[in-house]
Amino acid sequence: MVNPMIQNQLKARTSRFLSKGAIIPTPNFFIPLSKGTIPHLTPENAEHSSIPGVFFGLEECLDELANSAIAKGKSRLEDWIAISASVSTILSPRRFRPLKSVSASDSDISIVTSGGVKKLTSELYNSLVTKLQPDAVITLNDNPTSKPGVKRRPKMISRNLNWAKEFLHKQLEQERANAPDIIFPIPDLPNTYLIPMFDKLKELDFGHIKAFAFFGQPVAVPTEFDSIPRISLAPVETPHDILDALENGTDIFVTDLVTKCTDAGIALAFNFKNSESEVKLQIGINMFDISHETNMSPILDDCTCICCRRYSRAYIRHLLSAHELVAWELLQLHNIHVLNSFMSDIRASINKGSFSSNKERFLIQYVNTYPEQQALGPRRR
Amino acid sequence: TSALEFRVVARCSTTKARAANMVLPHGPVNTPVFMPVGTQASLKGVLPEQLEKLGCQIMLNNTYHLGLKPGQKVLDAVGGAHRFQTWTRNILTDSGGFQMVSLLKLATITEEGVKFLSPDDGSPMLLTPEHSMSLQNSIGSDIMMQLDDVVHTLTGPERMEEAMYRSIRWLDRCIKAHKKPETQNLFCIIQGGLDKRLREICCREMIKRDTPGIAVGGLSGGEEKTAFCEVVNTCSDLLPQNKPRYLMGVGYAEDLVVCVALGMDMFDCVYPTRTARFGNAITRYGNMNLRNHKYKFDEQPLEKDCQCPCCLPKEKNGWGISRAFFHSTVSKETAAAHLMTIHNVHYQLNLMREMRQAIIDDTFPAFVKRFFNDKYEGDKTKYPSWAVGALRTVNVDLLE
Ligand SMILES: [Zn+2]
Ligand SMILES: [Zn+2]
Numbered sequence: 001m002v003n004p005m006i007q008n009q010l011k012a013r014t015s016r017f018l019s020k021g022a023i024i025p026t027p028n029f030f031i032p033l034s035k036g037t038i039p040h041l042t043p044e045n046a047e048h049s050s051i052p053g054v055f056f057g058l059e060e061c062l063d064e065l066a067n068s069a070i071a072k073g074k075s076r077l078e079d080w081i082a083i084s085a086s087v088s089t090i091l092s093p094r095r096f097r098p099l100k101s102v103s104a105s106d107s108d109i110s111i112v113t114s115g116g117v118k119k120l121t122s123e124l125y126n127s128l129v130t131k132l133q134p135d136a137v138i139t140l141n142d143n144p145t146s147k148p149g150v151k152r153r154p155k156m157i158s159r160n161l162n163w164a165k166e167f168l169h170k171q172l173e174q175e176r177a178n179a180p181d182i183i184f185p186i187p188d189l190p191n192t193y194l195i196p197m198f199d200k201l202k203e204l205d206f207g208h209i210k211a212f213a214f215f216g217q218p219v220a221v222p223t224e225f226d227s228i229p230r231i232s233l234a235p236v237e238t239p240h241d242i243l244d245a246l247e248n249g250t251d252i253f254v255t256d257l258v259t260k261c262t263d264a265g266i267a268l269a270f271n272f273k274n275s276e277s278e279v280k281l282q283i284g285i286n287m288f289d290i291s292h293e294t295n296m297s298p299i300l301d302d303c304t305c306i307c308c309r310r311y312s313r314a315y316i317r318h319l320l321s322a323h324e325l326v327a328w329e330l331l332q333l334h335n336i337h338v339l340n341s342f343m344s345d346i347r348a349s350i351n352k353g354s355f356s357s358n359k360e361r362f363l364i365q366y367v368n369t370y371p372e373q374q375a376l377g378p379r380r381r
Numbered sequence: 382t383s384a385l386e387f388r389v390v391a392r393c394s395t396t397k398a399r400a401a402n403m404v405l406p407h408g409p410v411n412t413p414v415f416m417p418v419g420t421q422a423s424l425k426g427v428l429p430e431q432l433e434k435l436g437c438q439i440m441l442n443n444t445y446h447l448g449l450k451p452g453q454k455v456l457d458a459v460g461g462a463h464r465f466q467t468w469t470r471n472i473l474t475d476s477g478g479f480q481m482v483s484l485l486k487l488a489t490i491t492e493e494g495v496k497f498l499s500p501d502d503g504s505p506m507l508l509t510p511e512h513s514m515s516l517q518n519s520i521g522s523d524i525m526m527q528l529d530d531v532v533h534t535l536t537g538p539e540r541m542e543e544a545m546y547r548s549i550r551w552l553d554r555c556i557k558a559h560k561k562p563e564t565q566n567l568f569c570i571i572q573g574g575l576d577k578r579l580r581e582i583c584c585r586e587m588i589k590r591d592t593p594g595i596a597v598g599g600l601s602g603g604e605e606k607t608a609f610c611e612v613v614n615t616c617s618d619l620l621p622q623n624k625p626r627y628l629m630g631v632g633y634a635e636d637l638v639v640c641v642a643l644g645m646d647m648f649d650c651v652y653p654t655r656t657a658r659f660g661n662a663i664t665r666y667g668n669m670n671l672r673n674h675k676y677k678f679d680e681q682p683l684e685k686d687c688q689c690p691c692c693l694p695k696e697k698n699g700w701g702i703s704r705a706f707f708h709s710t711v712s713k714e715t716a717a718a719h720l721m722t723i724h725n726v727h728y729q730l731n732l733m734r735e736m737r738q739a740i741i742d743d744t745f746p747a748f749v750k751r752f753f754n755d756k757y758e759g760d761k762t763k764y765p766s767w768a769v770g771a772l773r774t775v776n777v778d779l780l781e
Contacts, residue, residue: 035709037716042431042723043700044690061709069677069705078695079680082702082716085695293451294458310430310467314459315422318451322421325715326428 010249057095188216305337397644461521601630606767617644
């Protein structure tokens with residue numbers, strides 16, 4: 001069978017994600033918040049580290065649905081985020097890596113909150129979005145955590161379409177200047193389900209759709225949708241995964257890779273500058289290691305992050321071994337900086353047309369695993 | 382020789398409060414001063430640059446903890462605690478003795494020093510005055526404390542007297558063992574429990590040793606507050622005017638205000654930083670536990686008009702953190718602990734700055750009255766009677 005929609009071959013590309021005045025060059029990454037915080041960071045440090053954007057899973061704060069603190073007060077979303085208002089925010093019904101929940105109906109989905117499993121209706125979700133005013137929102141979606149059966153699959157598509165339609169209507173009715181940008185959710189389903197979905201989407205006023213959120217790897221989309229930014233929620237664990245995702249057409253990926261490394265006491269150490277080193281390089285440094293005990297050099301000599309400009313490996317190792325909170329703050333700052341530089345070098349490389357060869361060199365240069373993890377994150381104690 | 386300058390710049394005309402400019406090897410310290418505690422070469426959740434921005438001029442490190450981690454060998458290799466934690470301002474270290482006695486149940490005290498079992502491998506170890514000095518010399522603290530024989534204030538009179546005299550003998554050994562008097566200041570510690578006679582003997586003996594500064598110790602064990610204030614009064618009457626006076630382990634806001642009025646200059650306490658991690662905010666209008674359900678929908682900042690970055694609204698380039706946000710994140714997110722620690726440390730440092738300014742303006746008694754009025758929301762019946770009594774001894778009547 002000829003697939004009518006794959007006319008565009010997916011490949012790494014550069015572009016820009018425009019959201020509420022913010023211009024985010026792509027490819028780039030968003031960091032999932034944890035209850036409104038960038039794990040370990042105070043607002044000014046979050047700001048100094050130039051985080052491109054953050055991902056807010058609303059279910060984390062919906063312990064009592066409409067009676068939750070975030071829902072009842074007059075606050076906007078920015079009052080629930082401990083970072084400056086200049087960082088772009090994507091609101092999503094569920095958290096990144098949601099806990100297990102499978103049921104949904106045509107009017108609601110099950111979410112897992114600190115108050116137990118609750119039903120989030122599209123009505124409540126849409127009204128909360130209107131009040132909270134995020135920069136961008138992933139409309140309500142049926143995205144079961146376990147593999148859906150054949151009966152569920154077409155329902156996922158039709159629900160996502162209906163809920164997006166409802167949301168669009170509501171937005172158009174109110175014509176609010178600060179209405180959030182709409183991100184349409186695309187489930188991780190085979191093309192046989194997605195082709196009719198894209199057809200239906202064409203009937204929608206898709207000019208309002210600012211991005212697609214892919215729950216699996218991005219797939220090729222019909223030509224008229226090709227310029228719409230593709231956000232991937234498929235987890236990436238290593239820089240190798242990132243490179244693969246970009247080659248598959250991802251423009252923005254949401255990733256907790258940085259926080260996971262930080263929690264484990266690992267300092268990221270890779271770059272996309274393609275050195276000529278003949279030995280295999282590590283992608284991360286275990287900062288817990290005794291070898292740093294009296295090493296007064298920064299984590300990376302040429303790193304310009306807040307951590308490396310001032311603090312030594314010896315101090316960070318001491319803080320980790322003494323279980324001092326600022327250990328994770330410093331590592332988080334460094335790790336975000338490394339990922340930021342990596343992405344910026346990748347964009348330059350794509351623009352120069354040398355992405356494929358740079359990627360190949362990267363794969364030869366770096367191992368694809370992190371060093372053994374010794375430190376337990378402060379929150380996992 | 383001494384590496385300390387101390388100049389009293391203003392005296393309250395009513396109480397014994399004073400404001401002074403102290404200069405230590407790592408810069409100026411304006412007193413009265415509160416010194417936040419960074420036990421293991423780090424203030425819980427606050428980076429050195431954040432602590433600088435809060436206006437902190439001197440912090441504490443604990444010798445006992447640094448002796449274990451990173452250890453003396455590493456401290457020597459990296460050139461001391463300032464360089465290690467990139468803290469360019471002043472550091473005060475304790476002797477390590479108090480930590481041992483309070484943390485290690487099996488510590489025993491002999492004339493030689495404090496005997497204890499290593500928390501690493503259980504092997505018997507000994508902290509002598511000489512060893513404590515050697516550790517503090519490796520740390521390179523601007524103010525180091527003598528090893529003293531600390532006993533609880535409720536200890537019997539014989540043991541109390543023994544501890545007082547032993548502390549004097551240990552001071553002599555510390556002075557002898559101190560290798561860097563030209564760059565590090567050794568403070569003596571007045572002991573003697575709640576016994577006025579012992580405190581007086583101790584003051585007189587230690588003043589003779591002419592250390593650059595003098596600490597009053599053995600008073601943070603939760604003793605009866607009136608007796609506590611009497612001891613502070615006794616000591617402050619005997620201590621020389623031209624030396625800084627450090628009241629060890631004291632840091633509740635009320636205690637700070639009263640003890641400044643009684644003539645003390647320097648204070649330290651883990652309370653503001655420790656309590657922040659359990660969700661307790663210290664404010665001008667009393668303390669609050671943000672885990673309490675009543676804050677769930679409370680969109681106000683921790684403290685109205687607080688100038689700390691957490692409480693300042695976003696329009697004023699602050700972070701605009703609400704009580705409701707704290708309620709939902711406290712004890713769940715490390716960042717919430719960082720934020721509340723910043724607020725609490727700001728509160729303590731700001732309280733000291735306000736007191737200093739009031740002393741300089743000679744409006745300190747009015748400041749003290751306003752402080753208690755705010756703390757207890759104008760309800761004089763709630764004022765602690767020990768504070769009312771202590772302040773009367775320095776001519777301030779809270780109830781009038
Ligand atoms: Zn760095
Ligand atoms: Zn505040």
